[in-house]
Amino acid sequence: MASGTPSKKMREEATCSICLNLMDEPVSITCGHSYCHLCIMGFIKIMSHTEPEEFTCPQCRVPFQMESLRPNKQLGSLIEVIKELDHEMTCEIHGEQLQLFCEDEGQLICWRCERTLQHKGHTTALVEDVCQGYKEKLQNVMTKLRQLEEECVNLMVFTTKQITEWKKNIETRREKIQSDFQNLQRFLYEEEKSCMWKLEKEEEQILKRLRASEASLEQQSCALRNHILKLEEKCQGSAQELLQDVKDTLSKSWAVKLETPEALSLEPHTECNVPELYCDVKKMLRSYQVGVTLDPDTAYHELLLSEDRRQVTHGSPQDNLDASSRRFSAFPCVLGYEGFTSGRHYFEVDVGEGTAWEVGVCLENVQRGMDMKQKPEFGFWAIRLCRKKGYVALTSSPIYLHLTEHPLLMGIFLDYEAGVVSFYNMTTASHIFTFPKASFSDTLRPYFQVFQYSPLFLPPPDE
Structure with a gap:
């Protein structure tokens, strides 16, 4: 009987702690930990803003330098073996091929699983018979996610334009207030600073909200893109890979919603009618x-x-x-x-x-x-x-x-x-x-x- 424990431990050793996937082009650093080449390079790029010459291992915090990166060929060969084992997809309990799909449990099972009490009375079918139907469902949800991603990108572009327009309007209002105060007497200088202070506070508050919307949209776009890539990978794999946890995948995918940013007025509220309000000091x-x-x-x-x-x-x-x-x-x-x-x-x-x-x-x-x-x-x-x-x-x-x-x-x-x-x-x-x-x-x-x-x-x- 095949045991899932050694296989699971082997996968854990070959999993990148940054992206949580099997390592791609694994490289090792000074402390002995290994990561995907792209993952560790991305980590170094982020860390270089604060520590330009020396970095610390994401897992154990031991310092390492860029020059210490070495390809881990032995680990790379192990990962290839794991991938080959994954394609075989045998039952972890009985060691038989997973040729059946249980509709009730949404799981791949073998012919021996079908005869157990756990699956007694369940609707089962051959993998080949149900694969196409679920593939179409996955493609439908991908279409929906692509539409959301496109909408998200459009909203990001719109929000970026809003920020530019808002800053332009703030600058226009700032110049107007400064111009109004130029010909006034000495005591009006403090009143001008007060108005400018309020305008800057308003600018800061609205910009903060707009940038928060922009960051949220960027995060959602990245999440949607990653979700789509995973679904594409699933559709391009074998029938067993496609059907593995497919119902849960579909449920989560259809549940994805796009959080649209709040609508904000880009007209500054701070007013300062200098001629009307301040010509009489008393x-x-x-x-x-x-x-x-x-x-x-x-x-x-x-x-x-x-x-x-x-x-x-x-x-x-x-x-x-x-x-x-x-x-x-x-x-x-x-x-x-x-x-x-x-x-x-x-x-x-x-x-x-x-x-x-x-x-x-x-x-x-x-x-x-x-x-x-x-x-x-x-x-x-x-x-x-x-x-x-x-x-x-x-x-x-x-x-x-x-x-x-x-x-x-x-x-x-x-x-x-x-x-x-x-x-x-x-x-x-x-x-x-x-x-x-x-x-x-x-x-x-x-x-x-x-x-x-x-x-x-x-x-x-x-x-």
Whole structure:
């Protein structure tokens, strides 16, 4: 009685671990493992992008070089023997030729199998009698798969054109936005960057989806091509090879479907009508204006807040304040009650004729004791007026600002997603300073430091 175990082990030894088929033109590498010549060359080509001179075995990861590849003639001869044995296709149980086909089980069987209890009452026929019928069925499913492959290729071409068109439209829109901003004043520069940032995000998102569709179609095309090649090989083989697992093959082949990519609009959604929206600076900024009031639980003990919590002055110490970890303990500071976690926001501070102050925004969890440092890396984005040094932007290395006109009304604009904090002189509707782009991940609050004889007032949004 023939045993399938030695034959199976022999096939396993002769199987390429890359393509999982019997090796074709087997070659060996330094570690002794063997692969198809085309498979290992394809592997080397992929690996050369990261390791151009030395590669590692796909199985054991032992390093090898291109020069170590050697043809394995002995293994090649063994594979030829295996192929000859495959063509004979004898019953692994009885050792007889597989001349019958069991319709119920969809298997090739021998005359002795037909007489066993396993196949009792089953419909069986000679291989020669049923081969042509199943061959026609396989050819029909191949026709269907070829149609799917053609449709897939056409969709790939269409998607590639979509990517080109999308990038062209994005570039056209980018040039238009840049052109609109060329003749505007200095403060509009940050607004332009914000629009460009949104457009690039939109471009990135749509391109990502289009490229995912392209990759999916390419993968499907490759799978369909491989499936067709296997069916062609099956049809070109012997009758026994054709009928081996033919029902399962047909079932899987007919079940193949083509996943078509989602339809995407190639018209950018990002709009930026510069002439209509931004010719009036005050109107533009105040379209984002929010009402800001002061948070008494954060106020330094020498700060006095008005009843409506819109005005703060530096006075004498107050002994009746509640103890709070949120209160500034070392510097005369106070936060706005409102917090910002997304979107665009604008508020104004009436600094009047004050000679010293700080205004801006800060993270909600900043230090509030002697170790407090008003810099972006410590959560502060603010401008200071000093009695001696004048106006200073509190960047990592302070930047001294030379203003031709002293602002009486300061405007603070925050674009959370874009990471922008800008300051404006609303007396003249002119831009003062914009901090380098940041990346916010926590709540931001309006921030104020109040010195003696320099009270601050927060006008309501409707004034």
